[in-house]
Amino acid sequence: MSDYVKPGVVLDNMIESGVIKAELPAVETLVRAGLAGAYLAFVTSMAFLLAVQTGQFVVGALLFPAGFALIVVLGMELLTGNFGIMPVSLFSGRIGAGAMLRNWSLVFAGNLIGALIYAVLFWIAATDAGQTTGGVIGAKLRALAVSKTTAYEAFGAAGMLTVFVKAILCNWMVSLGSVMGLASTSTTGKILGAWLPIFIFVSQGFEHCVVNMFAIPVGMMFGAKVTLYDWWAWNEIPVTLGNLVGALVFTGGALYVAYGRTTRSMQDVAAPAYPRG
Template identity: 55%
Template sequence: MSYTKPAEVINLMIQAGKAKIQLSPSDLLIRSALSGAILGFGTTLAVTATVQTGSGILGAAIFPACFIIVVLLGLELVTGSFAILPAAYFDRKITMSAMIKNLLFVFAGNLLGALLYAVLFWISLTNMGSSDTHALIPAIIKIAEAKTTGYAQYGAAGMITVFTKGILCNWMVTLGVVLFLTSTSASGKIIAAWLPIFIFFAQGFEHAVVNMFVIPAGMMLGAKVNFGDWWIYNQLPVTLGNIVGGVIFTALALYLTYKEKVIPAKEIEMTGSKAVLMEKAGYERLEI
């Protein structure tokens, strides 16, 4: 069957975390830069669909295409790593220092890729600064301002709100990574990963890597947002919220409930042509 059970998925998360630590800095930067740019493509696709149709839900429905490209290619997205690496750390397969080093490289690569796409998109949208009539320009400016000064006007309440939206976002995004592991077929992976990404985007939650593109892009297009607004009122609190969402609500929660639910191989008793999994407290007796 193409379905992978949750107790097996947590082991796949741990293995993936170990594999990520083995990547060289150059591999991390290249793969994460590609991810940052691809999420930028997905964001502009979603904004285009929303502007053309007037339906935000349609934009949210097609945004996951970029995430699916990233995971199918095995690229590096720091928000996904906020769950995968901690799972391996909780299982003592990687060290804290190795995890932090990996996350910093991926964060930097995502930022570089997002900024590269922002520049290229600005050129394509404005004829290299010669025109400001494209319909997407006011939409992206509005988004950039809403994500920064829009929160700033509420003071501490705004900061708590953007942090909370970061938690909610990456709770779903990391579930997208986990659900991707629940299937061994390409079609199953695509459908499973699409679901939680659609959920987060449709509700306007805050994703650190998406914001690495859309806020600088808005600034280039004329948004009344400065560098401090970007980082203080959005990028830093959103990143912290994404960390909490990925580490606590996905990695730790799934690890605690599923890690010990796998029956060790030594408890498999071979009887004739059948492998009987011996009954254990809390488990059903299964026959294969």
């Protein structure tokens, strides 16, 4: 396992990654984020197509991490991963809060644009440019959009709490997938490391804000009885906040507490000794 990276070094890698992300030009950040949003939209449609064809959702869940692997290997910008990585750079004093919020804002916008572009293209391909209803996959995506919005609304406050907690649980794993991509120096190691937590999240049906940037609007395009208000009030906003909590508390924050002291000690040992006076 010569490509294995120890946890303390992984934390160092997270810090450096956050610094690099904070310094990216706005256009480059938007393009990387747009591609990341599209990649996740691609594998979301694939996962549900496989679920329809096989009758087994787990088949789609098993292959869904392929899109995340593309993001990790190519260094794209995914909001949910950045929710876990950027705060560690902030905690270590390497970036400011303004730089972190700038990155999150740009990446949110880019992920949304990429997901919506793919949603439109997928709808055209699946409906023959609106001449058909999309068949079984159209029905599946219509039902999915409802299950992610008005189904929660029907339970009122309990529904809002449910979607928020599902988002926390989701990004506890998804942000860990971004970290696991830093736990190996080989392409194979990065892919396998990222694959595991993403499969865990998808197989349990938790809520991911970037996936929902595709899943809900494309369901609306297929005719789901869901409004823009339903999408944002009952899913996108609470899910984004829940994803932030999951990554900040259980990934970035927890790993910084667990390994931050070790990392700082290693830096002190590596620092050159200068004569006093």
